[in-house]
Amino acid sequence: MSYKSHYQQFMAQHPDTLHCAPHSHHYWPDxxxxxxxxxxxxxxxxxxxxxxxxxxxxxxxxxxxxxxxxxxxxxxxxxxxxxxxxxxxxxxxxxxxxxxxxxxxxxxxxxxxxxxxxxxxxxxxxxxxxxxxxxxxxxxxxxxxxxxxxxxxxxxxxxxxxxxxxxxxxxxxxxxxxxxxxxxxxxxxxxxxxxxxxxxxxxxxxxxxxxxxxxxxxxxxxxxxxxxxxxxxxxxxxxxxxxxxxxxxxxxxxxxxxxxxxxxxxxxxxxxxxxxxxxxxxxxxRDGLSVATMHAYVQQLQQAFLATLDELQHPLVNRDHLLVPDLANHGHFLTFKLDTAEQVAELAQQLAEQGIHTDYRGNRLRFGFAIYHDVEDYQRLKKALSPN
CATH class of the missing domain: 3.40.640.10 (Type I PLP-dependent aspartate aminotransferase-like (Major domain))
Structure with missing residues (x-):
């Protein structure tokens, strides 16, 4: 099920953006x-x-x-x-x-x-x-x-x-x-x-x-x-x-x-x-949308995101650099710990140029997930993180 229809006003302002920073500032529903x-x-x-x-x-x-x-x-x-x-x-x-x-x-x-x-x-x-x-x-x-x-x-x-x-x-x-x-x-x-x-x-x-x-x-x-x-x-x-x-x-x-x-x-x-x-x-x-339902949806998104990274095999944004690999006891964003803050800043900029918005703290790059994402959205990572 897609929930994007509830966020049309915000999404219309960012038509070519994959907003992966809802843990920082979540889109507002209509x-x-x-x-x-x-x-x-x-x-x-x-x-x-x-x-x-x-x-x-x-x-x-x-x-x-x-x-x-x-x-x-x-x-x-x-x-x-x-x-x-x-x-x-x-x-x-x-x-x-x-x-x-x-x-x-x-x-x-x-x-x-x-x-x-x-x-x-x-x-x-x-x-x-x-x-x-x-x-x-x-x-x-x-x-x-x-x-x-x-x-x-x-x-x-x-x-x-x-x-x-x-x-x-x-x-x-x-x-x-x-x-x-x-x-x-x-x-x-x-x-x-x-x-x-x-x-x-x-x-x-x-x-x-x-x-x-x-x-x-x-x-x-x-x-x-x-x-x-x-x-x-x-x-x-x-x-x-x-x-x-x-x-x-x-x-x-x-x-x-x-x-x-x-x-x-x-x-x-x-x-x-x-x-x-x-x-x-x-x-x-009104819609019977419980926190448990949204949490389960986000967990599915996180698994789809990681599966896309497995296909991509990027040297930095991969499971080996995931700060905590066990997602069973985890919130709604994933944190990748790299060697330097400079690496993180460069990656965040590279992603932003391709319309994928993340955020970072020092040498930690954060990807957040929201119900206005679909599994298919993460295919954009392949182009954004491609060496070419």
């Missing part, structure tokens, strides 16, 4: 165009009262749809922001900066986290314990050993690592070893909408971060965090959305927070992207 206009219409209709429409109708609907997508039992625990960094830092701001803060993470987290954590390390009482993800074969054991050391205030890890596509160990294999006093954040940006994800057993225990920029296909501007049900943290970095329901009451005394996920909300933002996300989730539900 339904998001009407959603963009719906936000304008609601703004015109509501003017000063558009927040009643947004928080009374749109936000609860998206919360419900995300909860269904992730099998999360508490829709009201989902909070929205323009980016995940904003939500991440609200959690960090819940800790007293005058007290020691000990964090466990990996060396393969997204740029905003790695930059923020480097800045926090300038504090006198901040300690970061980092576990290398490579070699991947031993990472689960090394991660579990680090978790068992204990004494952490916060643990942060990705669901799928952005620089490899490798899925992190299942929560069930290490979360039981974590003290109840430790906050746990899972960055699901490369997992949500790509890998089937079931949060029911962990909903009261972890923060789950994700957003619409990649596999949820809604573009930038709508990220979210699922907050543990009984969380009583009081983020210092806070805004007027964080107690929206009580805005009309006197604002004296200790700063109050919402009793649900909204306690981590910020302030005024453009909700256009939330409308786009709503339209994507509604399309999936």
């Amino acid at each position: 339904c998001t165009r009407d959603a963009q206009l719906a936000y304008w219409s609601d703004s015109a209709k509501g003017v000063d009262h558009k927040w009643d429409i947004i928080f009374g109708e749109r936000v609860p609907d998206v919360q419900r749809r995300l909860a269904e997508l992730l099998n999360h039992p508490h829709p009201q625990q989902f909070v929205f922001a323009s980016n995940t960094h904003e939500l991440l830092y609200r959690v960090f701001s819940s800790f007293d900066p005058a007290k020691p803060l000990r964090v466990l993470s990996t060396d393969s987290e997204f740029h905003s986290f790695s930059r923020q954590i480097r800045r926090l390390q300038e504090r006198a009482k901040f300690e970061l314990v980092t576990v290398a993800t490579e070699p991947f074969e031993t990472f689960p054991q090394r991660w579990l050993a680090a978790v068992k050391q204990g004494g952490y205030d916060l643990i942060f890890t990705s669901q799928v690592f952005y620089n490899s596509g490798v899925a992190a160990p299942e929560l069930s294999t290490w979360l039981p070893e974590v003290s109840e006093q430790t906050q746990v954040i899972v960055d699901g940006y490369h997992g949500c909408g790509a890998l089937p994800t079931d949060l029911q057993a962990y909903a009261d225990r972890i923060f789950y971060l994700a957003g619409g920029y990649k596999y949820l296909q809604a573009g930038e501007g709508c990220c979210f965090m699922a907050v543990p049900k009984q969380c009583q943290l009081r983020p210092e970095y806070t805004g007027w959305f964080a107690d929206f329901a009580n805005l009309a009451k006197p604002q004296q005394g200790e700063v109050a927070y919402a009793g649900d996920g909204m306690r981590f909300a910020g302030a005024t933002m453009d909700f256009t992207a939330l409308y786009r996300l709503q339209s994507v989730l509604a399309w999936w539900q």
